[in-house]
Amino acid sequence: MAANTKTSRKVARYAVPVAVAGVAAATVAMVPAFANAGGPDLPKVTAQQLVEKIAASEVQQLSGTARISTDLGLPKIATGLLGGGGGVAGGSANPEDKVAQLANGTHTLRIAADGPDRQRLTFLDGKDEYSLIHNGDDVWGYDSKSNEVFHEKNPEAGKASGKDAGKEHKTGDRPAASPQQMAEEILKAAGTTTDVSVGDTAQVAGRDAYQLVLKPKQSGSTVGSVQIAVDAKTGVPLRVQLLSSQGGKPIVDAGFTKVDFAKPSADTFAFTPPKGAKLTEGTDGAAKGDKDNAFKALESFPGLEGLMGGPNGKGDLKVLGEGWATIARIDSGAGKSLKDLENDKNAPKEAKQFLDSLGDKVNGKFGEGRVLSTRLVNALITDDGKVYVGAVTKDALVKAADANK
Known part of the structure; x- marks a missing residue:
């Protein structure tokens, strides 16, 4: 800092x-x-x-x-x-x-x-x-x-x-x-x-x-x-x-x-x-454990650099809704899709383990994706590299993805 x-x-x-x-x-x-x-x-x-x-x-x-x-x-x-x-x-x-x-x-x-x-x-x-x-x-x-x-x-x-x-x-x-x-x-x-x-x-x-x-x-x-x-x-x-x-x-x-x-x-x-x-x-942004956002953490998994867009990803952020129903839509600019990684025989096992931890596959007008579920926050990662995240239900994320595909 x-x-x-x-x-x-x-x-x-x-x-x-x-x-x-x-x-x-x-x-x-x-x-x-x-x-x-x-x-x-x-x-x-x-x-x-x-x-x-x-x-x-x-x-x-x-x-x-x-x-x-x-x-x-x-x-x-x-x-x-x-x-x-x-x-x-x-x-x-x-x-x-x-x-x-x-x-x-x-x-x-x-x-x-x-x-x-x-x-x-x-x-x-x-x-x-x-x-x-x-x-x-x-x-x-x-x-x-x-x-x-x-x-x-x-x-x-x-x-x-x-x-x-x-x-x-x-x-x-x-x-x-x-x-x-x-x-x-x-x-x-x-x-x-x-x-x-x-x-x-x-x-x-x-x-x-x-x-x-x-x-x-x-x-x-x-x-x-x-x-x-x-x-x-x-x-x-x-x-x-x-x-x-x-x-x-x-x-x-x-x-x-x-x-x-x-x-x-x-x-x-x-x-x-x-x-x-x-x-x-401590130094600005260089201290151990510094995380500007969730993507930096995700990129720490081998094989996920391209999926999350890497250092040159678009990282475009759009806020949908308001209040308790707010959802962040992030276009990671990823070079890979979830499906690409899933089908990649050479992908590191850590990346596959991460995909398995994400939970259920979902689909809608937006296409296909996976949902990371917690009791508070849910995140939908679509196959085309977009992320919808908020303190909302999985159904609310799917609806948002369908409306903003």
């Missing part, structure tokens, strides 16, 4: 990568069922009042423990490709490699924040720890198992001062995996395609909370609803639930199990590389 990259971009970069789902960070809200049976008796509020309460919250200092559980239903081969399934330890100290692992399984995190310039996120899975620390103009990643350190410096950070500084960074620089930031990203994306209401009250991390419920108005979305538990006193989102339109357990669960709104101690954000640790300095 370039030295003059803004801190807000730096922190956003370490959110769950778009490649995990393929689209829409707004749909990657997370959820745990930590509410006690029988919610607390709280004064009635409207949905508008609850949204305003979240927006008006001035809390920028907190610490606590959170749990994130994700069940996207990714094929095993895709889970490995996107960084999941390996626990938090090992590999490298690059933050993208570690935070990507939130796309799979259950993880426990320790979170601390003190304003726009200091946050710390520590993965607590297993005996080894991984910490991501933002302190002023420094961002550190430390993997205790491999004893590797990742570092990026940003001289632009902290230049804003006074009252405006806090407002400028208030949303973007909270811990990237915190329920607070996730909820705000969802609310920013909610528009005329969303029904917003107030659900039952709850208790989260020992605190009384209201629940804001967002439901897609449109048909065809894989998302049934998003439920955000909001602290009744502070307005801080404590928990977010992403529920599938097909029912079953939440697609993703994230929320505090413990939370304290006192100012964390200054040494919480201090970091000095341990003696003997391997240090990697």
